[in-house]
Amino acid sequence: MSVDVDVRGISIGILGGTGDQGKGLARRFALAGNPVLIGSRSEERAREAAAGIGGSVRGAGNQTVAAEADVVIVAIPWEGHRATLESLRAELTGKIVIDCVNPLGFDKQGAYALPVEEGSAAQQAAAVLPDSRVVAAFHHVSAVLLLDPEVAEVDLDVLVLGDDREATDTVQALAGRIPGVRGVYGGRLRNAHQVEALTANLISVNRRYKAHAGFRVTDV
Amino acid sequence: MSVDVDVRGISIGILGGTGDQGKGLARRFALAGNPVLIGSRSEERAREAAAGIGGSVRGAGNQTVAAEADVVIVAIPWEGHRATLESLRAELTGKIVIDCVNPLGFDKQGAYALPVEEGSAAQQAAAVLPDSRVVAAFHHVSAVLLLDPEVAEVDLDVLVLGDDREATDTVQALAGRIPGVRGVYGGRLRNAHQVEALTANLISVNRRYKAHAGFRVTDV
Numbered sequence: 001m002s003v004d005v006d007v008r009g010i011s012i013g014i015l016g017g018t019g020d021q022g023k024g025l026a027r028r029f030a031l032a033g034n035p036v037l038i039g040s041r042s043e044e045r046a047r048e049a050a051a052g053i054g055g056s057v058r059g060a061g062n063q064t065v066a067a068e069a070d071v072v073i074v075a076i077p078w079e080g081h082r083a084t085l086e087s088l089r090a091e092l093t094g095k096i097v098i099d100c101v102n103p104l105g106f107d108k109q110g111a112y113a114l115p116v117e118e119g120s121a122a123q124q125a126a127a128v129l130p131d132s133r134v135v136a137a138f139h140h141v142s143a144v145l146l147l148d149p150e151v152a153e154v155d156l157d158v159l160v161l162g163d164d165r166e167a168t169d170t171v172q173a174l175a176g177r178i179p180g181v182r183g184v185y186g187g188r189l190r191n192a193h194q195v196e197a198l199t200a201n202l203i204s205v206n207r208r209y210k211a212h213a214g215f216r217v218t219d220v
Numbered sequence: 221m222s223v224d225v226d227v228r229g230i231s232i233g234i235l236g237g238t239g240d241q242g243k244g245l246a247r248r249f250a251l252a253g254n255p256v257l258i259g260s261r262s263e264e265r266a267r268e269a270a271a272g273i274g275g276s277v278r279g280a281g282n283q284t285v286a287a288e289a290d291v292v293i294v295a296i297p298w299e300g301h302r303a304t305l306e307s308l309r310a311e312l313t314g315k316i317v318i319d320c321v322n323p324l325g326f327d328k329q330g331a332y333a334l335p336v337e338e339g340s341a342a343q344q345a346a347a348v349l350p351d352s353r354v355v356a357a358f359h360h361v362s363a364v365l366l367l368d369p370e371v372a373e374v375d376l377d378v379l380v381l382g383d384d385r386e387a388t389d390t391v392q393a394l395a396g397r398i399p400g401v402r403g404v405y406g407g408r409l410r411n412a413h414q415v416e417a418l419t420a421n422l423i424s425v426n427r428r429y430k431a432h433a434g435f436r437v438t439d440v
Contacts, residue, residue, distance in 0.1 A: 110408070209439075
């Protein structure tokens with residue numbers, strides 16, 4: 001599991017960082033000591049969200065965040081996924097881009113996976129950002145647990161998928177910055193769809209058991 | 221997790237029971253004390269496989285197994301999935317049918333999910349068997365661990381999916397017959413695809429970490 005990558009000084013930008021998942025990740029990475037930049041279409045909302053989290057978290061527009069951060073997490077709603085990434089192609093060139101977007105629909109029976117032309121949100125990101133190093137990760141983290149000050153450790157393995165070994169190693173190490181969390185390599189990007197879609201199953205599990213469920217990988 | 225269903229006396233038929241996954245499940249259910257019937261297109265091969273497992277396991281043709289067993293597990297290769305189930309529609313009427321088939325392709329880069337017209341193998345089973353109660357489960361069990369006499373407990377949660385509560389409760393209870401295993405409700409049948417496809421990711425995990433990986437659901 002453990003990967004030999006030092007990610008302590010890496011700055012982390014979070015596009016769509018004003019949503020619950022983005023804020024939760026920002027909070028945990030800031031607690032771990034990494035510089036964190038929250039991005040939003042609205043610079044003002046980004047600053048408000050950053051102030052709400054506190055610590056060293058700063059807020060800025062998505063474009064500034066994409067340009068300044070070492071590693072960029074995509075936590076935007078699925079609806080704006082393609083357009084937002086297309087607009088940031090230049091800023092994201094050469095960078096590790098971590099896609100944690102789950103394309104899901106909801107109806108009376110709960111959540112279900114939406115079809116994605118490219119196969120998955122992560123593959124769409126890779127198609128739109130051919131000069132970035134796209135990694136899929138952080139799909140199953142519970143925003144509730146990440147944001148809860150009573151939760152010291154999060155009982156979860158983060159599946160990390162990608163085709164660039166150095167990039168997946170880096171993201172595994174980043175996942176390990178959150179107490180309790182392990183980053184586990186989970187396959188190539190072409191197998192990202194089912195990891196994204198599995199969030200629908202977690203939502204079913206949470207409803208049935210009134211839980212904030214996650215997954216652990218056994219025997220690794 | 222625990223479901224109030226007594227499945228001790230239930231007889232379990234396993235179509236395609238001469239494959240490793242079928243044999244592994246047969247072995248564990250027989251050890252748990254359930255009557256087990258292994259099915260194959262060839263009655264002779266089914267009898268040989270049953271004799272190889274020992275205990276009270278019996279072998280027969282798929283048709284006999286489908287007709288006689290209380291609950292039927294579908295562990296046949298994906299290639300013959302639709303045709304085999306179509307040929308057993310009458311025998312499977314009214315029964316709980318547990319589909320554990322993973323439609324996967326393989327190439328130099330490893331395993332990947334195959335597209336399925338109905339969405340998933342389990343949904344195809346439900347479409348072909350409208351008068352059966354189809355449940356998806358046992359996708360991620362390692363045949364190696366199930367067959368290993370040194371492995372007393374299997375460190376794994378079995379995700380159980382289906383639209384019939386009584387049927388999913390029964391299958392959860394059956395999963396719990398294998399020492400170490402919990403049966404966890406994992407959503408409706410329409411969310412079975414990602415659970416089947418996730419087996420491709422487990423294969424990647426196993427390659428990277430030289431493991432027999434599975435999943436545990438946290439916080440339930």
